[in-house]
Amino acid sequence: MTDLAPPTDGPRADGDASLSDQLVQLVRVMHVLKAQMTGTAGQGPDERERAAHVLLFPLTRLGPLRQGALAELVHADPSTVSRHVTLLVERGLVRRVADEQDGRASRLVVTPDGEREVQKMRQERDGLIAQATTGWSPDELATFTRQLHRFVRDLTDHVSQLGAAAGGAVHPPEKDR
Structure with missing residues (x-):
C-alpha cells in the first residue's frame, strides 16, 4: 500500500493543507452549481439527464466508442453508464452504430442534436467562468x-x-x- 500521508510540519505542509481545503470547497461549490443548473438539488429526472449529458463530451471529442470503453474512460460503473446511454438514445442525442471490426458490437455516436447540446453546455460553462472571473x-x-x-x-x-x-x-x- 502506498503511503499518502503528507509532511506534517513546515511551509509545504501548510500549503498542502490550504490547497486541500480549497479543493474541498471547490467540490462543494460545483455540487451547488450542478443543482442550480439542473433546477434540482436531488437525483431528480433533470439531474440524471444532466449527468447523462456529461457522456456526450468524450463521445464528441473522441468519436464513436463502445459503451464499456466509455464507462472506463469516465470512471463510472457500467450499469450507470448503460442507464445514461439509454436516456441519451431515447432523447435522440446518441445513436448506436455497428462496430466496423465486430458486427456483433455497437459503438455510440453523437447525433446532431447531441452536438447542439454539447455546444449549449459549453456555452453555459464558459459564461459562468467569464462571470466568475470578470475582475481578473x-x-x-x-x-x-x-x-x-x-x-x-x-x-x-x-x-x-x-x-x-x-x-x-x-x-x-x-x-x-
Whole structure:
C-alpha cells in the first residue's frame, strides 16, 4: 500500500493543507452549481439527464466508442453508464452504430442534436467562468489556467501511478467534462 500521508510540519505542509481545503470547497461549490443548473438539488429526472449529458463530451471529442470503453474512460460503473446511454438514445442525442471490426458490437455516436447540446453546455460553462472571473486580468486568468492545467495533469499522473502500483487498470480521468 502506498503511503499518502503528507509532511506534517513546515511551509509545504501548510500549503498542502490550504490547497486541500480549497479543493474541498471547490467540490462543494460545483455540487451547488450542478443543482442550480439542473433546477434540482436531488437525483431528480433533470439531474440524471444532466449527468447523462456529461457522456456526450468524450463521445464528441473522441468519436464513436463502445459503451464499456466509455464507462472506463469516465470512471463510472457500467450499469450507470448503460442507464445514461439509454436516456441519451431515447432523447435522440446518441445513436448506436455497428462496430466496423465486430458486427456483433455497437459503438455510440453523437447525433446532431447531441452536438447542439454539447455546444449549449459549453456555452453555459464558459459564461459562468467569464462571470466568475470578470475582475481578473488576462494575465491572472492565463496564469491560473496554466497552474490548474499543471495541477490536473500532475494529479492525473499520480493517480495513474497509484493504480499501476496497486495492479489496477489505469485510465486517465476524462478531461473535458
